[in-house]
Amino acid sequence: MLTLSAIRDARERVDKVARHTPLERSRTFSEMTGADVHLKLENFQRTGAFKIRGATNRIATLSETDREAGVVTASAGNHAQGVALAAERAGVDATVVMPKFAPVSKVKATRGYGANVRLEGTDYDEAQAYAHELERELGLTYVHAFDDTAVMAGQGTLGLEIVDDCPDLDTVVVPIGGGGLISGVAVAIKEQLDDVRVVGVQAEGAASAPESLRTGERQEIDSVDTIADGIATRSVGEKPFAIMREYVDEVVVVDDREIALALTLLLERSKTLVEGAGAVALAAVLSEAFEYDDDETIVAALCGGNIDLNRLGTVIRRGLVQMGRYLKITINLKDRPGELERVSSIVARTGANVYAVHHDRTSRDVAVNAAELELELETDDAEHAAGIVEELEAEGYNVDILS
Known part of the structure; x- marks a missing residue:
């Protein structure tokens, strides 16, 4: 199981590559909701998303033999960039498999960080299957996007920063794709602050977690369809799920209209650009997907800012319709x-x-x-x-x- 000690050890490695991103109070969203809303601006992270944290920690813990052989991973974009940069910084060869329909901007960025990019499959799960074939054929180490304790520990460093910068928080709201981020953040926060509530958020078109938690067993959905491509997975990971069952208080769902509205409001009112997955936490707060009190201190994690410019116009248009x-x-x-x-x-x-x-x-x-x-x-x-x-x-x- 993931521990606070492992996350603190990861911080020593992660701090050499990743940034301590800002956490700022939003007067606009506080006035709109009545709560005391703070934004964890992980969209300002290197590579534009939190994924550099977990990738850096995982690659830093490789044996010398595994380092020489190289690593392989699958990702819709953000983990791809994180692995590519972390591997480049560590002097390790990286192969990244991305879905054929991954945003062009993320594909180009991943190649720009020096990774060998292969486009295979229509979604993350098909890309992952091909990456595992390469793992077996070429003797590479697979760096999982979320179902890996070292990756989860690296993502948990974001939770350590939240506690450092907002020790009086009441609720933290975190996006869920495969569950690596929320599992790390939940352990980092709850092992230090007993009375903090951890709320997870999924996009309606990729919502496997609520039913999984209700039944006590991981559920896999047949397909994913959401503008939040960064969290568009068919199921949560086995290891994150075990953590979520113990540490996450509630999981809620938002639809693409609510995500588009949050993204548009962030851009217009806060001058902050995020991707769909980066907007879901704030979308849950604005849509009151979960109950909260007036003046409750809420931290919403804006987990990424790598939105494809071709998609941005469409998402903004949807947001304007909602407004x-x-x-x-x-x-x-x-x-x-x-x-x-x-x-x-x-x-x-x-x-x-x-x-x-x-x-x-x-x-x-x-x-x-x-x-x-x-x-x-x-x-x-x-x-x-x-x-x-x-x-x-x-x-x-x-x-x-x-x-």
């Missing part, structure tokens, strides 16, 4: 001169800004003497968006809200 700041609608118009101008004048009267217009007279879904108008509008808030729809409907238009 009522973006409205996409369709209207069926009479196909006659002046109708488009009439709709435009109504929209202008409401104070909305037109982002995009699509006017289609040939759609099979409209009558021969009609046209379909699709509008994308920038709005102030949900109340403003609802007012636009009401104004159009008051003028006799049937409005379908697409998002």
Whole structure:
């Protein structure tokens, strides 16, 4: 079992490579929730995520024979970069297997740290299976992303930093993918502070932990589907699960809309960029996925900031929809001169800004003497968006809200 002593030993190794990341109180999110919300900004870590901690500790404990042979791992991106950099710093050859659909930015970054990257499988589990084939064929040491005590101890150094920087915390909220981070953090905190609550968070599209904890046995889901690709695993690890059963008080679930909203709010209000997995802890706080008291001191771990720029725009758009700041609608118009101008004048009267217009007279879904108008509008808030729809409907238009 993982111990506080092992985590403290890991800190001596991890501190040579990883940063002690900031922990800051957020006035914005404290006012929004009524709690005393602090953010552990692990998105400022080297490689952009906490994974460098566990990878550094695992590679530092290799035997000389294993160091000479090299290491192999599988990862959707953050662990890949952590292993690549830790191996490069230790002078160890690293092969990293990533899913074919891993974010391009993470693939390039991993290669940039000197690893030999192979793209195999559609998700983490298929990539991992191929990595184990290489382990057997080439005699490499497999560095597991989470199901490894040395890795868990390295991740636990984040918990030591939280205790150092916020000793009066009441609740710590931690994302769960395979469970390596929350198991290390939970041991590091609860072995020092008895009355602290540890809450884990999973994305709805990759939520195996709640049922696993309910039944007392690890459950594996058939597939994963979430914008939080950094925690998109089919099940938690065997070793982390044993720790979670003893040290984690509660596991909650947030959906992609809530994740997108948290990510967008962090970017707009805190000027902080995180990836989907990095936003889930705050999403759980903002959505009140678990109960907390006014003035309760909550630390939300923002575990990573490696979001693909191609995905960022889509996620922000979803967040704006949740905030009522973006409205996409369709209207069926009479196909006659002046109708488009009439709709435009109504929209202008409401104070909305037109982002995009699509006017289609040939759609099979409209009558021969009609046209379909699709509008994308920038709005102030949900109340403003609802007012636009009401104004159009008051003028006799049937409005379908697409998002």
